[in-house]
Amino acid sequence: ESHFxxxxxxxxxxxxxxxxxxxxxxxxxxxxxxxAYKIDLVFCDPKSDPLELVFGQVKSSPKSLSDGFPxxxxxxxxxxxxxxxxxxxxxDLSFDLTAASDNxxxxxxxxxxxxxxxxxxxxxxxxxxxxxxxxxxxxxxDDEMSLLESRKNxxxxxxxxxxxxxYRAVADEVYRFLEKLK
Numbered sequence: 001e002s003h004f005x006x007x008x009x010x011x012x013x014x015x016x017x018x019x020x021x022x023x024x025x026x027x028x029x030x031x032x033x034x035x036a037y038k039i040d041l042v043f044c045d046p047k048s049d050p051l052e053l054v055f056g057q058v059k060s061s062p063k064s065l066s067d068g069f070p071x072x073x074x075x076x077x078x079x080x081x082x083x084x085x086x087x088x089x090x091x092d093l094s095f096d097l098t099a100a101s102d103n104x105x106x107x108x109x110x111x112x113x114x115x116x117x118x119x120x121x122x123x124x125x126x127x128x129x130x131x132x133x134x135x136x137x138x139x140x141x142d143d144e145m146s147l148l149e150s151r152k153n154x155x156x157x158x159x160x161x162x163x164x165x166x167y168r169a170v171a172d173e174v175y176r177f178l179e180k181l182k
Contacts, residue, residue: 002058002060003026004060004134004170004171004174004175005058005059005060005132005134006024006025006026006040006041006058007026007174008134008162008164009040009041009056009058009132009134009160009162010024010041012132012160012162013041013043013054013056013130013132014043017160018045018046018047019043019044019045019046019054020043020044020045020046020107020111021041021042021043021106022042022043022044022053022100022103022104022106022107022115023041023042023099023100023102023103023106024040024041024042025038025039025040025041027103028099038092038095038096038099039055039056039057039088039092039093039096040056040057040058041055041056041057041058041132042054042055042056042096042099042100043055043056044107044111044114044115044118045128046111046114048126050118050125050126051114051115051117051118051125052125052126052127052128053100053118053125053126053127053128054127054128054129054130055093055096055127055128055129055130056129056130056131056132057081057084057085057088057129057130057131057132057157058131058132058133058134059077059078059080059081059084059131059132059133059134060077060133060134060135060167061073061076061077061133061134061135061136061139061167062136062167062168062171063076063135063136063139064136064138064139064166064167064168065136065138065139071135071136071139071141071144072144073133073135073139073141073144073145074144074145074146074147077133077134077135078133078144078145078147078148079147079151081131081133081148081159082151082153085129085131085153085154085155085157086153086154086155088155093127097119100115100119101116101119104116128157129155129156129157130157130158130159130160131157131158131159131160132159132160132161132162133148133159133160133161133162134161134162134163134164134167135161135162135163135164135167136163136164136165136166136167136168137163137164137165137167138165138166140161140163145161148161
């Protein structure tokens with residue numbers, strides 16, 4: 001379900017926001033993907049001049065009303081976004097910049113050339129941070145969401161909350177479909 005969240009956040013970023021994916025952590029080797037301190041998604045904003053890189057952190061919660069417990073997203077996935085951003089260090093940024101450089105073949109020229117130039121040492125390419133939280137729509141509560149605009153953090157970033165109808169059922173169905181394709 002957390003991988004499903006990363007997939008949905010990637011699609012949302014490309015289709016709704018208009019970013020272009022450079023790479024996602026799911027494409028890394030299992031041991032690299034398991035490192036909690038790597039960023040989940042790296043995008044570029046093709047409309048920006050100079051080119052901006054957007055590093056996206058994804059957190060998700062498959063909690064549903066049928067669980068019989070309050071969702072408490074403000075104490076779980078919402079809070080996890082801030083913790084993850086605070087724990088993301090310069091050495092992690094260096095790893096992700098290198099991983100982005102190694103995955104440029106997913107981009108078409110001339111965007112590939114712009115990203116390659118932006119990733120050169122001393123290019124001073126602007127880096128932005130974004131957070132994506134996926135939850136079941138039925139568990140969205142505005143009072144819990146207030147944490148997202150009030151909590152302080154070391155990094156400046158925006159948060160998009162993506163609500164999925166029947167989150168668990170949709171994730172299960174997607175993976176069943178993918179399993180058939182495999």
